[in-house]
Amino acid sequence: xxxxxxxxxxxxxxxxxxxxxxxxxxxxxxxxxxxxxxxxxxxxxxxxxxxxxxxxxxxxxxxxxxxxxxxxxxxxxxxxxxxxxxxxxxxxxxxxxxxxxxxxxxxxxxxxxxxxxxxxxxxxxxxxxxxxxxxxxxxxxxxxxxxxxxxxxxxxxxxxxxxxxxxxxxxxxxxxxxxxxxxxxxxxxxxxxxxxxxxxxxxxxxxxxxxxxxxxxxxxxxxxxxxxxxxxxxxxxxxxxxxxxxxxxxxxxxxxxxxxxxxxxxxxxxxxxxxxxxxxxxxxxxxxxxxxxxxxxxxxxxxxxxxxxxxxxxxxxxxxxxxxxxxxxxxxxxxxxxxxxxxxxxxxxxxxxxxxxxxxxxxxxxxxxxxxxxxxxxxxxxxxxxxxxxxxxxxxxxxxxxxxxxxxxxxxxxxxxxxxxxxxxxxxxxxxxxxxxxxxxxxxxxxxxxxxxxxxxxxxxxxxxxxxxxxxxxxxxxxxxxxxxxxxxxxxxxxxxxxxxxxxxxxxxxxxxxxxxxxxxxxxxxxxxxxxxxxxxxxxxxxxxxxxxxxxxxxxxxxxxxxxxxxxxxxxxxxxxxxxxxxxxxxxxxxxxxxxxxxxxxxxxxxxxxxxxxxxxxxxxxxxxxxxxxxxxxxxxxxxxxxxxxxxxxxxxxxxxxxxxxxxxxxxxxxxxxxxxxxxxxxxxxxxxxxxxxxxxxxxxxxxxxxxxxxxxxxxxxxxxxxxxxxxxxxxxxxxxxxxxxxxxxxxxxxxxxxxxxxxxxxxxxxxxxxxxxxxx
Amino acid sequence: xxxxxxxxxxxxxxxxxxxxxxxxxxxxxxxxxxxxxxxxxxxxxxxxxxxxxxxxxxxxxxxxxxxxxxxxxxxxxxxxxxxxxxxxxxxxxxxxxxxxxxxxxxxxxxxxxxxxxxxxxxxxxxxxxxxxxxxxxxxxxxxxxxxxxxxxxxxxxxxxxxxxxxxxxxxxxxxxxxxxx
Numbered sequence: 001x002x003x004x005x006x007x008x009x010x011x012x013x014x015x016x017x018x019x020x021x022x023x024x025x026x027x028x029x030x031x032x033x034x035x036x037x038x039x040x041x042x043x044x045x046x047x048x049x050x051x052x053x054x055x056x057x058x059x060x061x062x063x064x065x066x067x068x069x070x071x072x073x074x075x076x077x078x079x080x081x082x083x084x085x086x087x088x089x090x091x092x093x094x095x096x097x098x099x100x101x102x103x104x105x106x107x108x109x110x111x112x113x114x115x116x117x118x119x120x121x122x123x124x125x126x127x128x129x130x131x132x133x134x135x136x137x138x139x140x141x142x143x144x145x146x147x148x149x150x151x152x153x154x155x156x157x158x159x160x161x162x163x164x165x166x167x168x169x170x171x172x173x174x175x176x177x178x179x180x181x182x183x184x185x186x187x188x189x190x191x192x193x194x195x196x197x198x199x200x201x202x203x204x205x206x207x208x209x210x211x212x213x214x215x216x217x218x219x220x221x222x223x224x225x226x227x228x229x230x231x232x233x234x235x236x237x238x239x240x241x242x243x244x245x246x247x248x249x250x251x252x253x254x255x256x257x258x259x260x261x262x263x264x265x266x267x268x269x270x271x272x273x274x275x276x277x278x279x280x281x282x283x284x285x286x287x288x289x290x291x292x293x294x295x296x297x298x299x300x301x302x303x304x305x306x307x308x309x310x311x312x313x314x315x316x317x318x319x320x321x322x323x324x325x326x327x328x329x330x331x332x333x334x335x336x337x338x339x340x341x342x343x344x345x346x347x348x349x350x351x352x353x354x355x356x357x358x359x360x361x362x363x364x365x366x367x368x369x370x371x372x373x374x375x376x377x378x379x380x381x382x383x384x385x386x387x388x389x390x391x392x393x394x395x396x397x398x399x400x401x402x403x404x405x406x407x408x409x410x411x412x413x414x415x416x417x418x419x420x421x422x423x424x425x426x427x428x429x430x431x432x433x434x435x436x437x438x439x440x441x442x443x444x445x446x447x448x449x450x451x452x453x454x455x456x457x458x459x460x461x462x463x464x465x466x467x468x469x470x471x472x473x474x475x476x477x478x479x480x481x482x483x484x485x486x487x488x489x490x491x492x493x494x495x496x497x498x499x500x501x502x503x504x505x506x507x508x509x510x511x512x513x514x515x516x517x518x519x520x521x522x523x524x525x526x527x528x529x530x531x532x533x534x535x536x537x538x539x540x541x542x543x544x545x546x547x548x549x550x551x552x553x554x555x556x557x558x559x560x561x562x563x564x565x566x567x568x569x570x571x572x573x574x575x576x577x578x579x580x581x582x583x584x585x586x587x588x589x590x591x592x593x594x595x596x597x598x599x600x601x602x603x604x605x606x607x608x609x610x611x612x613x614x615x616x617x618x619x620x621x622x623x624x625x626x627x628x629x630x631x632x633x634x635x636x637x638x639x640x641x642x643x644x645x646x647x648x649x650x651x652x653x654x655x656x657x658x659x660x661x662x663x664x665x666x667x668x669x670x671x672x673x674x675x676x677x678x679x680x681x682x683x684x685x686x687x688x689x690x691x692x693x694x695x696x697x698x699x700x701x702x703x704x705x706x707x708x709x710x711x712x713x714x715x716x717x718x719x720x721x722x723x724x725x726x727x728x729x730x731x732x733x734x735x736x737x738x739x740x741x742x743x744x745x746x747x748x749x750x751x752x753x754x755x756x757x758x759x760x761x762x763x764x765x766x767x768x769x770x771x772x773x774x775x776x777x
Numbered sequence: 778x779x780x781x782x783x784x785x786x787x788x789x790x791x792x793x794x795x796x797x798x799x800x801x802x803x804x805x806x807x808x809x810x811x812x813x814x815x816x817x818x819x820x821x822x823x824x825x826x827x828x829x830x831x832x833x834x835x836x837x838x839x840x841x842x843x844x845x846x847x848x849x850x851x852x853x854x855x856x857x858x859x860x861x862x863x864x865x866x867x868x869x870x871x872x873x874x875x876x877x878x879x880x881x882x883x884x885x886x887x888x889x890x891x892x893x894x895x896x897x898x899x900x901x902x903x904x905x906x907x908x909x910x911x912x913x914x915x916x917x918x919x920x921x922x923x924x925x926x927x928x929x930x931x932x933x934x935x936x937x938x939x940x941x942x943x944x945x946x947x948x949x950x951x952x953x954x955x956x957x958x
Contacts, residue, residue: 334947346944400879
């Protein structure tokens, strides 16, 4: 904490005893300049802890806070790139303009902390997972951390395998970005969960809307963005160790992370690791046989931060083996009918075990990343990133003993991806701030013999530009962005009894236009419209045969064209002390939407009997919905929380009589209400998270928006589950201990989820009690 | 700018490109054994004086899991036949006789027959090593002339061989048209 030379501290403690009612209409205007040369410091972040509000200085270094009370001490903290952070206590008796002079740090003997310049708020709807929800769900899987957010659902194959669905779209239509790396894996598979360890992240956000501009091809409905905590800035060792247990599945999870900064130099490193083991899950009436899982992950970050250049090398590996409910592994339609009509799962091993038998999947994901940030000048910054990813997924099916004797999988998918990114970012020039970039992409997909999808080699390039306009004191901000992507692929199969050798090329523009309007300091409106696209994936073009895990026969369509989506959303955000609310309305018009369709009762007679036959088709579609959340302080520490989401997804078919006919899209998220009470007995501070007890109910409505041909099994009825969770932090001498307790499905309600493929075979898991402890040192 | 920093960068780039090239070229040990059934043969031999001896095949000629041709079974009325089933995988070279493996794993397999032809009854399924039904061989008895189908199913790992719904997974399920003359 440095003291200003020009100390204009007006501290009148005696004035607190004033007899009049406090006047809170004062404004504090500040002017922030560099101490050495009086240059104004633009876009410095200014924070006042007492009112929990922050702002940025404009181009001339000015900032303003209004509605401050007289004679009340306010701690003003100012941060800027290349200057150490600066704190001053201020109290007002009138509207004041203060001068703040920040010394430029010398770099020889001190660590220079290059703060990330506060990015401008997005014009898209962004939901951030609350720390309490994130901590509670990290030990389960990534999907669980997201599912409470309005507009986010999970598409699952049983409880262990869950993929995020953002406003109705998933898999190849959303981007999963982990520490700046876009996940490249077999995400087309409905039974392929993201290979990301949530323990390696500190924040998890969901960006809703066309995110193709930032994340490239495919991010049509949004992105899940995970960021690790910044590396330790002080000298020495620090980190955390977390241990947790869950009753359902008798699961245990251990995770830890250590940061080390050896001396006060530019170098720091982090090592992080997670290990998890769980056994068969239990539905209210029976065990779900073969639903155990085993996971071991680790990650490392090495970082060198100098004033002009920051470099980072990081690597991670994710390993997971998980069982697939044996009862869900049906053969033909005959088996499927028997399974659907049965009250209890067929072929189910109704006992607890940690053993993971066939059918099971084993996946390994490796990431290697090198990143460098160059501060070219006060205005320009360059960003270079190279990442390499290797994903190997093996599917082990049941089979004759001669086949399984050598413990070989039935099918192995391997994916190698190299991505090179380069971008230039400029600080505000004539009120415009933005960046321009290029990306190079190479990918190789190899599927062993018996490939359900073919092999391919892809090359791609992209170029993009984005600019943002901000001008203090205008309440408007605008942004626009444009991107062009090109993808070329060479697709082949070898060894199978069909021949394929084809070149595909796709290219398209995508972009965004957005605006943000501050109606008043608490109320913001955001409007964003964007255009994103996605080329058809090889499984949609060329899949052929029985999809083992899904019990369906799928046939690709080589004539499919790229999907193009116009995604618009309007978000209203109200943020005050006593209540916060957010409402988001969106419309996503996807032309050439690709989906699996089963024309009325179409069945393919395969060797194993009749299988429902699904064909990849393409129609225009429109998805519309509303996401809302509200948090209100009822009285003192008692808060009420509520969330709601609904989605109307339709496909547009041209009818025989001419004109258009609408039908509902299959597999669209249900309407969902969440509501609850939280008793927060200790608020969050800098050293400690909030302590609270919370009870939440979630009502999932029966899906009535069903495609005309109906469903294989009727949609599950409306159900409500209750969850209880609590957290508290103990402050120890030099460390802290965060404790957490949670109960999911408190009343052991028997239910099935509409977006769970396994709802045809078994109930969802029942009550789950979890405890966790995190030691932060 | 050649210094220790860029040394590290170039070394890392070299290592990762090696990783890329070596793993990308390493395709050979990925050959997993594919469990395919491409041909089911019903071999009927007449008993008690009948010289009938024919094989009826259901064939998946391109290995895509769908039968391309199923021979119609045409058999004389009033006869008792021995039925031997054979199962092959034609995608292997030489052709793999899957019957032997099924026989070895007889406890984990069950052949189920359903006759939809009133003139045909199937009985006397042979048993596995535990004495439970297996069905690789069976007795087919024809009475009067007529047309109908017979469904032959191979079930893998049934949970209860004697139950009406034995459970397990269907390895193949083929219906032959039966004409009794």
